[in-house]
Amino acid sequence: MAPSSDSKWIVNDLRNIRDFFVGAGIAIDANDVYDGERGRLTWAPSPGAGSLFQFGVHTTLEDYQYWCLDRQYSLMLLDGSLLQVSYFFTDGQVYSHRLAYIPFPLAGDRTFASAYEVTEFVSNMHPEPSDVALQAVVRFDYDPSNARPGHAAxxxxxxxxxxxxxxxxxxxxxxxxxxxxxxxxxxxxxAHDFLRGLGTAALLDQQPTFGAYDAPADPHVNWRPAVA
Known part of the structure; x- marks a missing residue:
């Protein structure tokens, strides 16, 4: 089953981003897979990604260790931070997604040469409290089938x-x-024109999808539509 419609653009976007990031040294590991038969673009292996907050309501060092050591990411950046990209499609259209930026949890300007170097570091880290950086995971979810009061699509x-x-x-x-x-x-x-020039035709067709439970007048995240 070849990618089409939304899926075509998104799969191509991720491939282009992955190739550029690896070539430019921005990413040190890529772990994405497109399964056209199941209509999903996610990371691999994926034996069950589980909850974003695997061990509680807040992100912990243990959460990061789990995601890192189990390769629960699409891209690992050179500072050890992780990007999770997962889209599910129905008839080529976006049905749901999970997009997460997971910062490296320790303070300091570190760079790593490989995912192996990161996993070795993570497996043996016993940080002092002053070493821990309080940086929140940033995650965008889209799942209309689970929309309800207080849980926007x-x-x-x-x-x-x-x-x-x-x-x-x-x-x-x-x-x-x-x-x-x-x-x-x-x-x-x-430093990179590629990042500032990113764009996709899928953006042209995106319309607001405010649900019945949350009014557009409520505080929300918005952006200017793309112009053809």
Missing amino acids: SHLTINRSSCRIEVRTWVALPTFIQLVFREFYPELWQ
Whole structure:
């Protein structure tokens, strides 16, 4: 089954981003897979990704160790941070997604040469309290089938699992990547035209999908529609 419609754009976007990140040394490991028969783009192996907050309502060092050692990510960045990209499609259209930026949990300007180096470091780390960086995971979820009061179809989760800030609609991959690098990696953002020039035709067709439970007047995440 060949990718089509939304799936075609998103699969191609991830392949282009992956190839550029690895070639430019921004990513030190890539772990994405497109399963056209099941209509999903996710990471591999995926024996059950589990909850974002695997051991509680807040992200912990143990959470990061689990994601890192079990390769629960699509891309590992050179500082050890992780990007999780998972889209599910029905008839080529986005049915649900999970997009997460997981910062490396320790303070300091570290860079790693390989995923093996990161896993060795993570397996043996016993940090002092002053070494821990309190950086929240940033996660965008889209799942209309589970929309209910206080749980918008598309939402942003930060700091704790109960936080669900409504988002305009499902998030295209270039939008997510640009947000992460513009806000958290300003030096890389300025250094690479590729990041600033990311775009996709899928953005042109995105319409707001505010659910029946949450009004557009409520605080929410929005953006300017793309212009053809």
